Amino acid sequence: MAEVGQQHPIKVYFIVWGLLFVFSIASYMVDFYEFKEHLRWFLIVVFMMLKAGFIVAVFMHMKWERPTLITAILVPPLVLLVLMYLLAFEADYAWASRIVYFGGEVEPIPLSPPSHAAVPH
Amino acid sequence: MAEAAQTNQGPLTTIVDDWSSDVTTFKAVPWGKAMMWIFLLSDTFIFTSFLVSYMAVRMTQTDAWPYPSEVFSLEAFGTPVPLLLIAIMTFILITSSGTMAMAVNMGYRKRKVAVFWLMFATAMLGLSFVGMQAFEWTKLIGDEGVKAWQNPMGAPQFGSFFFMITGFHGLHVSAGVVYLLLVAIRVLRGKYDNTSFEIVEITGLYWHFVDLVWVFIFAFFYLW
Amino acid sequence: MATAEIPYQETVPLHHPKTWIGKYVFSQDHKVIAVQYGITAIAVGLVALFLSDLMRIQIAYPGFMEWFVEDYYYQAITMHGMIMVIYLLTAFLLGAFGNFTVPLMCGARDMVFPFVNMLSYWVYLISVIILLLGYIPGLGGPTGAGWTLYPPQTITEGTPGADWGIMTMLASLAVFIVAFTMGGLNYITTILQARTRGMSLMRLPLTVWGIFVATFLGLLAFPALFVSAIMMILDLRIGTSFFMPAIVSLGQTLAHDGGQPLLFQHLFWFFGHPEVYIVALPAFGVVSDLISVHARKNIFGYRLMVWALVFIGILSFIVWAHHMFVAGMHPYFGFFFATTTLIIAVPTAIKVYNWILTLWKANIKLTVPMLYALSFVLTFIMGGITGLFLGNVIIDIPLSDTYFVVAHFHMVMGVSPILAIFGGIYHWYPKLTGRMLNDTVGKWHFWITFLGTYIIYFPMHYLGFIGVPRRYYENFDSSFYPASAQTLNEIITWTALVVGVAQLLYIGNLVHSYFYGKPAGDNPWGANSLEWCTPDTPPSHGNWGDKLPTVHRWAYDYSVPGSDKDFIPQTVPQGQSS
Secondary structure, three states: OOOOOOOOOHHHHHHHHHHHHHHHHHHHHHHHOOOOHHHHHHHHHHHHHHHHHHHHHHHOOHHHOOHHHHHHHHOOOHHHHHHHHHHHHHHHHHHHHHHHHHOOOOOOOOOOOOHHHOOOO | OHHHHHOOOOHHHHHHHHHHOOOOOOOOOOHHHHHHHHHHHHHHHHHHHHHHHHHHHHHOOOOOOOOHHHHOOEEEOOEEEOOHHHHHHHHHHHHHHHHHHHHHHHHHOOOHHHHHHHHHHHHHHHHHHHHHHHHHHHHHHHOOOOOOOOOOOOOOHHHHHHHHHHHHHHHHHHHHHHHHHHHHHHHHHOOOOOOOOHHHHHHHHHHHHHHHHHHHHHHHHHHO | OOOOOOOHHHOOOOOOOOOHHHHHOOOOOHHHHHHHHHHHHHHHHHHHHHHHHHHHHHHHOOOOOOOOOHHHHHHHHHHHHHHHHHHHHHHHHHHHHHHHHHHHHHOOOOOOOHHHHHHHHHHHHHHHHHHHHOOOOOOOOOOOOOOOOOOOHHHOOOOOOOOOHHHHHHHHHHHHHHHHHHHHHHHHHHHHHOOOEOOOHHHOOHHHHHHHHHHHHHHHHHHHHHHHHHHHHHHHHOOOOOOOOOOEEOOEEOOOOOOOHHHHHHHHHHHHHHHHHHHHHHHHHHHHHHHHHHOOOOOOOHHHHHHHHHHHHHHHHHOHHHHOOOOOOOOOHHHHHHHHHHHHHHHHHHHHHHHHHHHOOOOOOOOHHHHHHHHHHHHHHHHHHHHHHHHOHHHHHHHOOEHHHHHHHHHHHHHHHHHHHHHHHHHHHHHHHOEOOOHHHHHHHHHHHHHHHHHHHHHHHHHHHOOOEOOOOOOOOOOOOOOHHHHHHHHHHHHHHHHHHHHHHHHHHHHHHHHHOOEOOOOOOOOOOHHHHOOOOOOOOOOOOOOOOEOOOOOOOEOOOOOOOOEOOOOOOOOOOO
16 A cells, blocks of 8 residues: 555645634524524525535545545435434424314314215214 | 656546546555544535435424524624524634644645644534533523423423534534544654555544534534 | 556455464455354354244233233334344445455455454444343343434433433444444455456446445444444433424433434435445345346346446435425425435346346256245335335325335335345355255245245235334234234235245254355356456455465356356367366
8 A cells, every 4th residue: 555644835834724713613503693583594504514515625635535435425414414304394294284183273184084984974 | 656647647547447447446545534524425415415304394393493594593792692601613614624634734744743633623623612512501501591301491402402413413523532642643653654644634534524524514503 | 448457455365364263253355244144143143033022922922922022022123123234234244255255256365454344343242242231130121212213302301321322332332333434444455455467346246336336335424323323322321402402301301402303314315325336236246246146147227237236325315305295394394305215226127137137048057056046036126116106205104104114115125125135045055164055954944035025014014005104012902903914914024934934944954055055066056256266266365375366357157158157167268268
């Protein structure tokens, strides 16, 4: 095995270090100035991804690795997005069911039985 | 040789070449580093499962969810500043990541004493992070009355997830501190003199990962 | 590549044990660890087999065993399922076969981190002990919630072992996951980073490919189980409400509120479905190799076989909720998950066709391992076809929780991998010990097990169609199904008892042949892959003597026209034939 090291100018680390502080302050400001709803979530995710990206790319040296390692490590977590998306998708349904069936303030919607199931008792 | 092959080809060709080559798939990656990366991949799934569970429970919650920036505010100069402690903790963790990155860099220059002190500083910063977390926990339990099973401000799951996720992250930090100190002492004793000090980078990967997880916890738990 | 890469392990010395304990007990040699894994898995598997026979007696003759009360029955169900899936199949296929074959087939001296590998076994042993602690008298016995452990039922009063049994189960699972992670990281890193010269991934035998994909699935899927185990322990002991909704139990309102029980099912099956393939894929690999070797013909469509494994692995992460069609999840999910589930049939069918096409016009030797491999294919087709029924929502709903489901999953992921394990042991035993197993005993065991399997599980499909529910302690006098259903149950039970006892034949064969078996020589089956090219049989510590082998071809050069023998080992250079 040839040279295994990761040797890079220290300057890069200092720049990223500074950037991480900037992004942290920025996301903190999102909270401090009380952005609401979608703008807030959007900004939080943007700063989060920026921070995560810089940590992975520079501090963890992903930027300098061969694409083989990069893809092998970064592609598999995508299946988690499926889990996340589907659970979020279902959560609205579960929440609505709770309101409809257990919520005191909302009356359950009386459904008329479908015609083919209308069997006399 | 690996570097020579890399010069004139696109990333896709490199990927195909590497996967079809013999001996190693990840060229010029030591065993320990490959193993650490795969472990971190597995650990990513653990933390994501925690966070996704948190999402699912919070989204299906019919009780009120407390507003984290008020819950975690701290008195400073007479006025409550939202998320003050969390901000300090975040900065500490980022700083520790910086010192760790420097330690890795020094490792490859074989400057053992510098590596030791940088890793030691990283470990101390990690320790102070855990200490602040302990302070935050006591404050939350004592002053706000939030327990893992109850929450005077609304949904009890707020406390449950908070203690579970930050606790699990804190365990990772604590384990990282021990790991850092162990490697730092071994570096100083010259145990790795015959290697190219990739152990420092491997330790660094773990530590940066802990920082990375905190980025997500900070965004999803404290800011959302 | 201009210059050949030097395998790292040629540059480092190997750790050599000095004491007897270091050599055979706390050994870091992958072959010894494989045997330790294998023996422990078989031992705990026998416990599960015994439990299944107890359940069968109860089903056929309710009231015959008066001491076998309802709680014992549900505990037996749970322990049987969990032991078989996790502690026997996963541990055996990855722990034993993985440890034994991966370094040998890749041409490595050992796993990359032998010490971690050793820890993996001992932690696994601890997890087995914790699991069996559930049976300590006075603690209320192990959990009786069924192996899926669905809350809230699992941790509410009235379920057997809702207090301590579930704790031992969850703790044992968490410890097992730690053990698996340590082993799994080793297998993956060894396969990726420690192959010998000339061994590219596309020259690996399919056994290694199966183990590789399965281990990868395990590393990514077990975290979900780990997380749900932690959350359930917290629900139980601390009183959190992750999974526990507001609930009234035995007339009392519990303190829990607002949890999401469906979340557990999602997490569990996000682990659970890949787990099915963690068990199936190594079996696929082993069977592919057995069929090719014993049919003296190259595996048909090797590359397609590899890609099918990879594709099944990826798909297994997006089909999980087909286990939850009746769970009350989002109604739209049925469509999505039924579709992805049926798509999995494509790569699986590719594999089955390739096995059959490998056999086509082959020089089939009906050796005992070949019999097991062929029976695997048959059984797997059976189980796979019924999987198509259950994958469709509209057919699944009436069949849910009937014996049809029991028949399906026992065929596809119970019996099939077990048959592959039997075949694999039979195939590699000569390399492991230097002696052959007894063929006569092997054939008796094979026919009893194979035919018995069909007598046991074939009628269960029918029982399922007429609506006999599973997991019932006693099928009361019911006008729902005819009396003949009970007759069938009795036949099944008698067969299960015979098959259960017949497994002793195999174990006796393993023990007896170790001392008195016919000496095997280096390569009794005439196989190509690297493990048959070791300088010593059984392979010594470090496997390859002074120099690692060099690989020049794939593992499937059987019956090549023009060569003087019908197999060309992987170490023979291109252009030569022996």
